[in-house]
Amino acid sequence: MPGGNKQDKLTAAEHATLWSQYVNDSLSVCILRYFLNHVKDKEIRKVLEFALKLSESHITKIKGFLSRENQPIPVGFTEKDVHVDAPLLFTDVYMGVYIHIMSIHGGTRYAGAIGNATRQDIRKYMKQVIDESLELFDRSSDVLIDKGVIVKPPILNKQQEIDFIHKQSYLTGWFGKRRPINSIEISGIYVNMQKMMMKIVLELGFGQVAQSREVQKYMERSRVICRKHLETLSGLLKQSNLNIPSTFEAEVTDSTIPPFSDKLMMYHISTLLSASIGFYGEAMSMTQRRDIAALYAKMIAEVGILAENGMNIMIDHGWFEKPPMATDHEDLSKKK
8 A cells, every 4th residue: 555664754766756757647637638628539538548547546646655755746737737628739640649659658767767666665656557557558559550550660581590790890880881770779769760750749739839939949949850860760770671650740730729838838848858868878778880879879969958948948937846856955054
């Protein structure tokens, strides 16, 4: 039961996990409530309803954890940040794609967080949300595959024999003939392309309805950079004559009425950009061609600057909620 081991205070890592999950799930509730007010496809609706149920249950449980610790509940996002009756901005197909990719983000985040959990009740809760994320991933995958929305990653020709690498040229890629990309590199490229395509559509839609000119310009700038990265990754697959996934820009309607606050849209894109740094870094760590690793390093730098600019915009507008902080003892001593 959550709240056991009350003699042990939440560690900073556990507090960070709960705080971040509360904010992100409050955002998900806003997005999903709007989607569910418009979605027509019955199968996609079922997946969205399941996702909303999960997010709402997470919020309730996290409130319990934090309240028992006498810790403040984050503000996160509320009904003030969503207008469920605003006209349709994204099609049913994109709603399905969105929740599918977000289930991957959630599962990855929770899997990383459990490694820092020490309290038994927190570990139990984290295992639960990991299982729930996997269930959401399964349900969204089944629906999108049945509808032919998801394009499967490339299939390699049958390998005739097991072989070992004997030449250092396997690692190069700058000059001369480049070897085809291997299955490990394909996996990293493909998953990053899927996430990038979901984000590009959000940026297109958000830029279309943002009320602030500054937010509009940021969404356009972010979309241009993400589109460039998508083309870079697509090029790596094309060089080896491999198929690339479909894009979804056509799934944005012509509505210019905002369903979400500028605060919510800026936070969503900024955090997705920050998350992409981690996914790029993981793919870079597994690539065995130096030129591909260099491309990832360049993209990480570009996204890092873009994410920081987004944070600055949120800070300027008072939209960035401060996470739990360590005590500044030096500052306290100055106040005496």
